[in-house]
Amino acid sequence: MQALAFSEASAGRGAVLTVAYCAGLGLPFLAAGLAFRKTLGVFSWVKAHYQWVMRIGGGMMIATGLLMVTGVWSSLISQMQSWSAGFTVGI
Template sequence: MSGTVWEGTALLIAFSLGLGIPFVLVAAGATELTTRLRWLRRHETAVALASGGLLIVTGFLMITGVFTTLAGLSPTFL
């Protein structure tokens, strides 16, 4: 298969746009996201303690085998 220079240029532009657009969108939304996540910064300690507690409980349930039993009770969607 041989392509022309214009086909190669079109593919390069499409690739560059596909790679660059997500970064531009993330950069554009970063300021909005920062203001929306202000609540998390104010409650950082409580969020860290709660998530750590959930990890400990989940680990305990996995060690005791209860997690597998609970997972078996959940409905399967696939």
């Protein structure tokens, strides 16, 4: 996103893209901070089910590794890139 902002024709458009990038990056953290009490419930659930969270995460890592080794991962990424080939920035 930053490369797109730096390469745009005008400084104003690049600035707008940079602000959008920063907002998209920071807003989830602000929302988590504002809803801290409610998120404690989620964090306590994760803590209570730590073994399952770790097993599922490890399984996902192994599955991704196998997809990468077999070359299927590259095919999936290429397919997803073709879906967004005609995308243009609206700003």
